[in-house]
Amino acid sequence: MNINFTNLYKLIPNKKLLFYKINNLLRNNQLVGGKEIDNFQKEFSRFVNSKFTIAVANGTDALEIAIKSLKLKKNSEIIVPANTWISTAAAVVANDLKLILCDVNLDDYTICLSDLKKKINKKTSCIIPVHLYGNPAHMLSIKKIIGKRNIKIIEDCAQAQGSFINGRHVGTFGDIGTFSFFPSKNIGGIGDGGAIVTKNKKIFDFCSRYRNHGAIQKYDHKFIGRNSRLDCINSCLIREKMKKYSQVLKKRKTLAKIYHKNLKLIKNLKLYNYQKNFSYSYHQFVIRLDRDRDELQSFLKKKNVETMIHYPYMLNELSFFNYKKKLSNCNMLGKKILSLPISEEHSVKEINHVCKLIKLFFNK
Ligand SMILES: Cc1ncc(COP(=O)(O)O)c(C=O)c1O
Structure with a gap:
């Protein structure tokens, strides 16, 4: 018996319907932004039960933009577990903040709480727990450890679509949750894709503009930002996969x-x-x-x-x-x-x- 690790083609459900929908997008010149992405954002907010979703180009951008939106103090420290995909840490460095790596526990490989306690200090501005392998990090304990300190939380949920703690979807415990739709993820797209979720309107407004050159409407740039948009064709498959x-x-x-x-x-x-x-x-x-x-x-x-x-x-x-x-x-x-x-x-x-x-x- 020949057993592959993954077969991405097989993971695409109902290809006929998908090709029909993609054809409609092409016919209607709907390739970037518009109703398709609005629908994706609404459906993903419902999926994780978060107030807002911002669709972006990939999970790495989701992390980078999420960090940027928090406007953290210069030279402050962000704690990241050492067993994760490189993006979680690279996003900290890309924002010119200090990366502090934390140990992981050997029960589920998420951030180690006892090491986290030791790593938190006055310079800590943010923690990025990673729900690695689809295993939820221990969010309630992490929040307890933080207590009343002004330390933000970004949950890296790239690998954890459909992971819950006490019936609540991961990504909704901290200030921001970030997701990836890289093709091999549980909900994987046709190419790169990502999302940011938050209940904070200010963060939502910033990220919505930042991923589109600082603009919401055409030519309404308020700051520089960058291009990090989710393609409509990709959104189409992601939405189909969400349904199933x-x-x-x-x-x-x-x-x-x-x-x-x-x-x-x-x-x-x-x-x-x-x-x-x-x-x-x-x-x-x-x-x-x-x-x-x-x-x-x-x-x-x-x-x-x-x-x-x-x-x-x-x-x-x-x-x-x-x-x-x-x-x-x-x-x-x-x-x-x-x-x-x-x-x-x-x-x-x-x-x-x-x-x-x-x-x-x-x-x-
Ligand atoms: C834990 C984790 N964080 C971030 C990312 C980055 O996502 P993307 O590949 O969509 O940029 C990944 C993707 O592999 C990941 O597994």
């Missing part, structure tokens, strides 16, 4: 349960520790092995099962971030983790087959 998303989550949950049931008794393999009040979007199913990770990956490859590593390095290991402090849980983490195939297009049979192979590897 509850089925997608259900399928991903079924497959994650199979992994859990089959792999939980393997001594040298660590799984997520799920929280009772969290709902997960199962963007990645990541296992951890203190040794033999590369051997397991090669074994699976020989058996035609594709796996990936998210991520092979922690951000403190990238020399250009120039971050010298030690992060104990992150130490060698990139050499221990392995992402197993999981998507709505994988069958129960395929995931059972992957489990069988992993058990075989450990019984050798």
Whole structure:
């Protein structure tokens, strides 16, 4: 059995309807902005239950613009977990603010609360928890740690469409939530795409202008801004995927349960520790092995099962971030983790087959 990590073509639902809708957009010359994007923003606000959504060109821009909108003090510090996609940290540097990397916990790989407590100081202006792999960061505890201090929160929800804490969608606990619609995300577009959500009208107004050269209407520029708009054709697919998303989550949950049931008794393999009040979007199913990770990956490859590593390095290991402090849980983490195939297009049979192979590897 040949099992790919993802098949982006297969993940596009109802292609006939989509091509029909795209054709309509082309016929009506509706390619940038307009009703299509207004509808996307309304529907996405409903999807996460946030007051406002601003569609942007990608998840990296969403982070950069979100930080800019907060108008944080010069030379202040932003705390970011070290296990995340490079954009979360790069967006801080792009805004000329000081990047402070924080350790992650080994239960779900989100920001480590005890290290966060140590990293917060008078210069801290913002924290960017990342809901990595679709696992919600512990937002209620983070807010408790912040207490009455004037520290803003931007939630990086790039991997967490459909992740909830106590029934509330991630991205709505802090000041701003940012999302990515990169094609391999749970709700992935035809190309790059992103969104910012907030309940704050001032932030909404700033971001709406900033992503369009400082203008809302044609030629009504109030400041410089930049071009970071979501294309209409892409919005069209994202909206279609949103409609079908509850089925997608259900399928991903079924497959994650199979992994859990089959792999939980393997001594040298660590799984997520799920929280009772969290709902997960199962963007990645990541296992951890203190040794033999590369051997397991090669074994699976020989058996035609594709796996990936998210991520092979922690951000403190990238020399250009120039971050010298030690992060104990992150130490060698990139050499221990392995992402197993999981998507709505994988069958129960395929995931059972992957489990069988992993058990075989450990019984050798
Ligand atoms: C955690 C995280 N943040 C930010 C991004 C950036 O999103 P984009 O690729 O749409 O710029 C990604 C995308 O991989 C991500 O996984």
